[in-house]
Amino acid sequence: MEHALDVSGLEPPEPMERILEALGTLEKGDYLRIMHRREPYLIYPMFENMGFAWHTRPGGPAGYEIFVWRQNDEAACAEIPPSRWSQPRKQK
Secondary structure, three states: OEEEEEOOOOOOOHHHHHHHHHHOOOOOOOEEEEEEOOOOHHHHHHHHHOOEEEEEEEOOOOOEEEEEEEOOOHHHHHHOOHHHOOOOOOOO
16 A cells, blocks of 8 residues: 655655654555655665665656665555556565
């Protein structure tokens, strides 16, 4: 199931705080779709350390869409509509 989070209008550090809070609510089969005006490079190592995989797609309504799911959660990865992928899916 998709959980959408638009942080495009927020100033730092609020986007990171909201994203980390939302990740804590994800259950098996869920993924988080983040709309952000910038690519949040600094949060990617946090995702990895917390056991999440992600895919970033430039060009969303806010500038970037970032899809985040628990590593090895194939059900969540499969829930992301194919039109959301700008390149082949891969687990990180």
